Amino acid sequence: MAVPTDRGPREQTDEDDLVDAGRRRPGGRVTTFLLILLTVPFVLIAISRLIEVGGTRALVAAAALTPYTVPVGLFLTIAGFALRRWAVALVAGLLTVIMAAVVLPRATPDARPYVQGESARVLSLNMRYGNADAEAVLELVRDHQVDVLSLQELTPTAVDALADAGIDEELPHRVIDARAGAPGSGIYSRHPAERVGTAPATNRQPIARVRLPEGAELEVVAVHPLWPVGADTTDTWQRELASLPAAPPSGPIRVLAGDFNATLDHGPLRRLLGTGYQDAADQTGDGLRPTWPAPGTVLGPPLTIDHVLVDRRCAVEDFGVFDVSGSDHRAVLAEFVVPV
Structure with missing residues (x-):
């Protein structure tokens, strides 16, 4: 025996649409593509610096940009969380912390003997x-x-x-x-x-x-x-x-x-x-x-x-x-x- 309900078919459909919209990430596929497009070179530069990949002029040029990974990574982390691209946010956040530990001490005076x-x-x-x-x-x-x-x-x-x-x-x-x-x-x-x-x-x-x-x-x-x-x-x-x-x-x-x-x-x-x-x-x-x-x-x-x-x-x-x-x-x- 069917259980009676007060909601009609149209009301049920509207409710399902609201649930789907809540699950859908803002910006769609274009935003995802752009974030990945920015994240890939950021990751490559960070990793090449950490494992000291070298030997080609492209990698040497990339290593010179290492200090820029900190502000770029911070932007990607914030954007990833704000747009609910969790993989981007987590990868960028982790690498940003690591690169900050590499770069930022240069802006702090060392103890002078x-x-x-x-x-x-x-x-x-x-x-x-x-x-x-x-x-x-x-x-x-x-x-x-x-x-x-x-x-x-x-x-x-x-x-x-x-x-x-x-x-x-x-x-x-x-x-x-x-x-x-x-x-x-x-x-x-x-x-x-x-x-x-x-x-x-x-x-x-x-x-x-x-x-x-x-x-x-x-x-x-x-x-x-x-x-x-x-x-x-x-x-x-x-x-x-x-x-x-x-x-x-x-x-x-x-x-x-x-x-x-x-x-x-x-x-x-x-x-x-x-x-x-x-x-x-x-x-x-x-x-x-x-x-x-x-x-x-x-x-x-x-x-x-x-x-x-x-x-x-x-x-x-x-x-x-x-x-x-x-x-x-x-x-x-x-x-x-x-x-x-």
């Missing part, structure tokens, strides 16, 4: 084929009482411009390998300096030993490995970073300053740090400040590829980033204490 010694300031700039404004470079040198200046893409014309601007009055000692175009580099010093070698690379990478006023010595390398995203330059870039000298537990204090064409998310640079160096920007909480491209120069996502790597026996005191007209890079300045 006490080191008794004398202070040194090292300034580095890629001059963009020698076109950086020499007067602007000298202004930075004077304002910050720079002890050592490392220049990449130093051309003979730039050497003359620096001389005309008065660099000899501030930094009278030099170890330079100026070349037309991009290969040239040079080191200018306020204190006595001598050439002690050249790091092997496609570009010139002179090494200078600088004697500071209180007797401490620095070995400074003007770093400029080949860029890694050319048609066949990735392997060369890796070899040139690997060939840079380590900072041993004893012996001369070493500093590597220049355009590394690498971020802290590239395996070759992290392995170099493991040979006895510390990234000055990372130590002071400035590790996410971009150095290329300089504002208003070339198109591209801002990246941190210029570094001053300081021997771990030193204590990093300060770090700064400065615009210099004529260059597509920003100058980086590190101040640190050298043990005597």
Whole structure:
């Protein structure tokens, strides 16, 4: 015997439609497709960074974008929950937490050990084929009482411009390998300096030993490995970073300053740090400040590829980033204490 009901067929259909609508996710298939389209590259970049996949220019370029995974992942997580795409929300949320743990400590100053010694300031700039404004470079040198200046893409014309601007009055000692175009580099010093070698690379990478006023010595390398995203330059870039000298537990204090064409998310640079160096920007909480491209120069996502790597026996005191007209890079300045 059928159980009587007060609801008619139309009322039952309306109620079923409401239930189905409640189960249906907002936005439909188009929204799902767009979320997945954004999530896939996010996941690939995050995973390639975590497991250090490398070797091709595409993966090297992707690794440089690692800091952007945090805001992108946060957006995907919020969007996934709001639109009830639970798989997207959970995957993006988990990877965002992991990537935040990788990236965000660079924005926090590390504890500074006490080191008794004398202070040194090292300034580095890629001059963009020698076109950086020499007067602007000298202004930075004077304002910050720079002890050592490392220049990449130093051309003979730039050497003359620096001389005309008065660099000899501030930094009278030099170890330079100026070349037309991009290969040239040079080191200018306020204190006595001598050439002690050249790091092997496609570009010139002179090494200078600088004697500071209180007797401490620095070995400074003007770093400029080949860029890694050319048609066949990735392997060369890796070899040139690997060939840079380590900072041993004893012996001369070493500093590597220049355009590394690498971020802290590239395996070759992290392995170099493991040979006895510390990234000055990372130590002071400035590790996410971009150095290329300089504002208003070339198109591209801002990246941190210029570094001053300081021997771990030193204590990093300060770090700064400065615009210099004529260059597509920003100058980086590190101040640190050298043990005597």
